[in-house]
Amino acid sequence: MPTELDLAMEEELAKLTAEGTMFEVVDGDVRGTSMPVFKNAPDSMRGFYDLFFAAQAEKEFTVYEEERRTFGDIYAEAKQIAAMLQHEYGIAKGDRVAIAMRNYPEWISAYVGAMYLGAVVVPINAWWTTEELEYGLQHSGTSLVIADEERLRRIRKIENFPVDVVTVRTSAQISEELGARRLQDALAASPDDIWYLPPLTREDDATIMYTSGSTGHPKGAVSTHGGLLHGAMNYLASGLAMLALAEKEGTELPEQQVMLLNVPLFHITGSVPVMLVSIAIGRKLVIMYKWDPTEALKLIERERATYFVGVPTMSLELMQHPDRDKYDTSTLMDIAAGGAPRPAEHVKRLKETFEARPAIGYGLTETNGVGAGNLRDNYVAKPSSTGRASKPMVELGIQDDDGNLLPQGERGEVCIRSAANCRGYWRNPQATAESFSPDGWFHTGDIGYLDEDEYLYIVDRKKDIIIRGGENIAAQEVEAAIYAHPAVAETSVFGLPDDRMGEIVGAVIYLKPGEQVERESLLGFLADDLANFKIPERIWMVKEPLPKLGSAKIDKVSLREKYREEHIGRHQG
Missing domain, CATH: 3.40.50.12780 (ANL, N-terminal domain)
Structure with a gap:
């Protein structure tokens, strides 16, 4: 039976979504399938921003260290960024603009500003290595990157990377050394007005967010x-x-x-x-x-x-x-x-x-x-x-x-x-x-x-994914990095339960006959190719080849069960 809270929530939602309300729900066509939609939703995220930023303009929105900005401040900066993208870089509807930085107020204004102009925003995982950044930026066809100093340094390690970078929270000296333009300088050089706003609809692309799949490179989910x-x-x-x-x-x-x-x-x-x-x-x-x-x-x-x-x-x-x-x-x-x-x-x-x-x-x-x-x-x-x-x-x-x-x-x-x-x-x-x-x-x-x-x-x-502290990790990617070590003959990677992180990465490794590798040496090797959160935290070096299925594939299920039990037993013992 539904709980009292479930029933009360259903009653309130029924009132909120009734005919004639702002949140009225009707059947609508979404890519050829009939499903519930909000009848009175804005036509695009531009309309969403115009509606709600205006309503909240005077309220304080962001607090970062000693900096305090209102909703009006952030929206004004977002529109300035939209104008700058158009005037200084020729960004148009459908162009991809990547944001590669940790949490700053500018992350929000860059996201809102680029989307307001009609660009497709590509939020980049700030923990990615240079190689991962290179893949995401090139695969998405990014036209411009807005990055903080650390991401800028990683981007500049990419060979023959032709895309412009606008940087935030970076000194003039470092920006110049790394061939980037500071956001405040780009804004100062640009008119504040957006000379043309292309029409946007609910069917237009807004974001590409990369998520690790069970195989190969991360996939870009398009919203x-x-x-x-x-x-x-x-x-x-x-x-x-x-x-x-x-x-x-x-x-x-x-x-x-x-x-x-x-x-x-x-x-x-x-x-x-x-x-x-x-x-x-x-x-x-x-x-x-x-x-x-x-x-x-x-x-x-x-x-x-x-x-x-x-x-x-x-x-x-x-x-x-x-x-x-x-x-x-x-x-x-x-x-x-x-x-x-x-x-x-x-x-x-x-x-x-x-x-x-x-x-x-x-x-x-x-x-x-x-x-x-x-x-x-x-x-x-x-x-x-x-x-x-x-x-x-x-x-x-x-x-x-x-x-x-x-x-x-x-x-x-x-x-x-x-x-x-x-x-x-x-x-x-x-x-x-x-x-x-x-x-x-x-x-x-x-x-x-x-x-x-x-x-x-x-x-x-069902998919071979490890979720460590909210980050998706493809087991196959970690296995590929381990196999790149010349001493490794076989490996199997899987998730291990962890009270703190939800899961951590575990690996069983069988070395080639006659080879020896110290754990720290192996971790140092993996750090060249994997972001820190993907590196195995528990490693078992075994003396026998890994068990196989009838298809000759490694029996990951039995390995995972065996070593999960050992891992849990060690933590409970």
């Missing part, structure tokens, strides 16, 4: 303006329903919501449910350049933060912090997580440690972060579940290998259908056909089931 609009507005509708319930319960609400921003803006969680929803509701973002639990506690107290979201690692470190009680965290209303499962035992502990209500979400880059959510007492009651489908847009289905929907309780591939889904993968029709069905379903690669209350449980992964 349209309509996908972003429906993703952001679906989150907004759910948030407004929860707000209505809080008012009914007599909860005293703050004048302005304040979020501690510690997830990367280049992740889908950071860009859609955090950044875009914050623009819509006038929520302040207190930006952390880098995660640090002590600094997080200081900022929660200083800025009176009401909302916290991050990978489960982060809330665990807050709970375990030895000085936690020295800081006032009483303003926190919700502590949410995504990107990785939170151990069930942490959920109740989280509610007992803080006055805030725990929550977790399940969504993917390809769904613009929209999927399922488990909130408050429902989460405490079912801590192993990622929750119910995120209404009003999302339909969850469990499918077998032939694409048939399975009944409740049966395990199969988790599939998501909504108007927020991406349209496919950039320049990769084969991967698009494999993951996006003609009738609108995105095949997640996760194995799960729906219980009698329609709560989703993820039990395994």
